[in-house]
Amino acid sequence: MEEVFIPALGMAMEEAYLEKWIKQEGEAVNAGDVIALIETDKAQVEVVCETSGTVGKHRFQVGASVPVGNTITVVLAPGESE
């Protein structure tokens, strides 16, 4: 199971605004797919998964401010569950 999280992209970055879920719960994804769009102080950032599988539960709603390092969803390999 891969945890998809808000990356720390600068010394001053403490949280990010969850702008859009690109992949829905239960949707199949390939490594490198964009899962969500977030906004930091400086830029819009694509949150990408590194493995292929199925998107798990969305742990935050659009509009949430999510602290850096927090997992926003997971990518499940075949047979895995949350």
Place this chain on the structure above:
Amino acid sequence: MGAREEMQSMLRMMMMIRNFEETADRLALRGKLSGGIHNSSGQEAVAVGVMSALAPDDVIATTHRSHHHTLAKNFSAREVMAELMTKVTGVSKGRGASMHLGDVARGHFGGNGIVAAGMGIGMGAALGIKMAGDKKVSVGFVGDGGMNTGRTWEAINMAAIWKLPLIVVVDNNQYAVETFINRVTAGGDLAKRASGFGLPASTIDGQNVIEVRDAVAAAREYALAGNGPTFINMLTYRYYGHNTGEKGQYRTLEEIEDWRTHRDPIEQFAARLFKEGLLDQATYDEMKVSVEAEIQDAVEFSENSPHPDPSEVMLNIDSGKLRG
């Protein structure tokens, strides 16, 4: 140390550095370090090859990308990881973080954030060595990005006219953030540029740890004999972005993949040792396990160490010699 032990310890050091960097980068992305890092994955043979040719007393001065040099100079994974978390147990007592690792007493004159400054500091150390009459050398590391910086050539010129025991090592990963070195090198050949200063200058395969070690060993002998500096341009490659989280569009995924699969310094060296009968599968597997344990221990140690006490903020900022 016999040849077998020496080779295996070089291999293990490269594996340890790779694991350290990938672990630290993940921690940085999660916001668990004090800032990001400059990941040196892919460049291990430069660091380990250079240090394998040096004596413990020899001096190095390095750059913003310096974890690999520091670990290869026998600084422990614990003290380096703790520094990345700015903990008191770190090599710079938690004051420096990733770009300011160093300990003059152990021949490490520090990393720093100014492109090509480390090379100048290395030149100063070489002058100090010569004035003191010590039998040692100084290595100044510089990135390819420092090859078009004026102070680089000022330092090389001075080292050449004074025949200082300096070895200039270009940790040439071919990119300065997004700038490809070949696009910005007038004349096209860095070694040729350096040879204009009248010193031995060469370009070598920085992914071949033995080639690196032998080139530095020769430069060291040359310097100890009083002949002066040597310039070695080591061709290498960084696998990750310039700094944590950087995913530029300035190079192709195919290019990265090609270096990773065909020129990886660790895999190439392991394959060579297998072929020469200096390594067996069980030993290799054990190394992977012990490296993983060492890095996990370093992370735990660092997480459990305290940050410096704010009341001590004025300590360690000067030698104390000038105060009454």
